Amino acid sequence: MIPSPQTQKLSIKVLDVDFALPTSETAENTDQENQTMVTKFYFSDFPQFEKGGLLFFIPLLFIYIFIFVGNFMSFFAVRLDTRLHNPMYNFISVFSFLEIWYTTVTIPKMLSNLVSEQKTISFIGCLLQMYFFHSLGVTEALVLTVMAIDRYVAICNPLRYAVIMTPQLCIQLSTGSCLFGFLMLLPEIVWISTLPFCGPNQIHQLFCDFEPVPHLACTDTSMILVEDVIHAISILTSVSIITLSYLRIITVILKIPSGKSRQKAFSTCATHITIFLLSFGAVTLMYLRFSVTFPPLLDKAIALMFAILAPLFNPIIYSLRNKDMKDAITKIFCSQKMFNVSGS
Numbered sequence: 001m002i003p004s005p006q007t008q009k010l011s012i013k014v015l016d017v018d019f020a021l022p023t024s025e026t027a028e029n030t031d032q033e034n035q036t037m038v039t040k041f042y043f044s045d046f047p048q049f050e051k052g053g054l055l056f057f058i059p060l061l062f063i064y065i066f067i068f069v070g071n072f073m074s075f076f077a078v079r080l081d082t083r084l085h086n087p088m089y090n091f092i093s094v095f096s097f098l099e100i101w102y103t104t105v106t107i108p109k110m111l112s113n114l115v116s117e118q119k120t121i122s123f124i125g126c127l128l129q130m131y132f133f134h135s136l137g138v139t140e141a142l143v144l145t146v147m148a149i150d151r152y153v154a155i156c157n158p159l160r161y162a163v164i165m166t167p168q169l170c171i172q173l174s175t176g177s178c179l180f181g182f183l184m185l186l187p188e189i190v191w192i193s194t195l196p197f198c199g200p201n202q203i204h205q206l207f208c209d210f211e212p213v214p215h216l217a218c219t220d221t222s223m224i225l226v227e228d229v230i231h232a233i234s235i236l237t238s239v240s241i242i243t244l245s246y247l248r249i250i251t252v253i254l255k256i257p258s259g260k261s262r263q264k265a266f267s268t269c270a271t272h273i274t275i276f277l278l279s280f281g282a283v284t285l286m287y288l289r290f291s292v293t294f295p296p297l298l299d300k301a302i303a304l305m306f307a308i309l310a311p312l313f314n315p316i317i318y319s320l321r322n323k324d325m326k327d328a329i330t331k332i333f334c335s336q337k338m339f340n341v342s343g344s
Contacts, residue, residue, distance in 0.1 A: 038197035041126050041213070043119040045204055045300070046110075053114040060114070063312055064107045070315025071096040073329050077319075081328035087165040088154070088268075089325075091147045092318050094174050095140060099311045102136040105129055106207040106307055123197070126208040131189045134210065137283070137306075138234065139181030144276055145238045146173045148245040151272060155249050155265055184234070188227050195219060204296060206303050211286070231287045235280070242276055271317045278313055282306035 047053045078084045078093035106129065113119040121129065154161050188210070198218035205212045210231075214221045249269055256262040282305035294302070319325045 038123060038199060038201045038216075040120045040122055041201050041203050041208065041216075043113050043121070043206070044202040045206070045296070046113040046119045048117070049115050057111060057114040060107065060111060060308075063308060064103060064111070067103050067107075067311050067315065068100055070319060071099045071311075073333060074315055074319045074325060075100070077325055077328040077332055080332050084324060084328055087150050087167075087170045088147070090170050091143060091150060091174070092325075094177075095143050095147070096314065096318070098136055098140050098143065099314050102133065102140060103308070103311045105133045105136065110206055121208065126203075126213060127189055127193055129208045130192070130210060130213065131185055133207065133307075135182045135185045137181075138184055139177050140279065141235070141238045141283075142177035142181055143174070144272075144279065145241050146177060147272055148242040148276070151269055152245040152249055155269075156252050188230075191223065192217075195221070204299075206300055207307065209303070228287070235283060235288060239280055239284070242280075246273055246276075271321065274317055275310070275314060278310040279306060282310065 047056070049057070074096040075093045078089045078096075109121065109129065150165055153164050157164070192210075192214055195214065195217035196219055197216055199216075201216065203212050203216070210224075210227065214224050246269060249265075253262055253265045253269070256265065282302050286299075286302050286306065319329060
């Protein structure tokens with residue numbers, strides 16, 4: 001017996017996207033049923049393991065290990081060496097701690113995608129990856145801003161530095177940066193989670209990001225423009241504060257009569273400026289372009305810059321090129337006492 005048109009309904013499942021196709025008689029009352037439910041997203045631009053994935057997997061794995069170990073040592077060197085208990089190194093330790101989690105949000109999933117056949121991520125996993133990646137990124141930007149202000153006070157107002165940058169204020173600034181960073185992105189993630197996703201479910205990027213994911217929604221996403229403006233304001237605010245701080249710092253340094261003191265001040269600020277340029281340069285290209293589109297290869301190159309390359313240089317610049325940090329790391333992690341078993 002052939003079912004009547006009123007009761008006929010066909011269900012199909014393609015690429016983890018469930019389709020519900022009601023009959024014409026019930027279409028007006030089943031708009032929600034007509035929406036597809038995307039349960040997974042597929043990263044379409046990762047090569048298969050046997051077709052070159054291994055060539056990317058091995059260097060990316062070593063980069064991640066270096067980032068993790070380098071920032072881990074920087075963090076604990078500052079925490080355990082009392083000689084580094086000052087505002088500048090405290091902010092560096094906070095930044096190193098954030099870098100560990102910032103890269104852990106994306107790189108392990110990239111490594112998994114390079115070796116697995118199913119290069120997918122669940123809808124919830126994609127939302128969480130976007131939220132933590134960008135929340136940690138915003139927090140890092142705020143910490144870099146605080147570090148620029150700290151250097152400004154230290155060089156431009158040295159006699160009042162200890163009075164202004166108290167331990168209590170440093171804790172408040174670090175905590176406030178974390179709270180603001182994680183609260184700022186929450187409304188946007190909640191909004192994206194309410195969007196209907198009908199397919200396709202292919203993400204043409206290396207990780208879930210605010211640019212490609214909302215565009216997969218089968219509804220009006222003009223709200224993205226508002227979010228772009230908010231991102232632009234936050235980025236430009238941090239960039240302006242940091243730029244003005246270091247311009248003022250450089251002006252003051254040039255007036256220092258002693259060549260040795262001038263060189264030391266320049267050396268300290270150069271590390272901060274380098275991290276600032278690496279971090280904000282790629283972020284500016286990615287999130288201040290609005291409707292401008294880049295070639296897919298350039299898009300991925302920019303994403304790699306702020307997701308992998310900038311964190312890679314953090315332990316190099318702050319630890320391996322910093323004498324105080326190298327001495328602290330040597331004292332704590334390479335001390336003979338740590339490797340000798342007492343009584344043996």
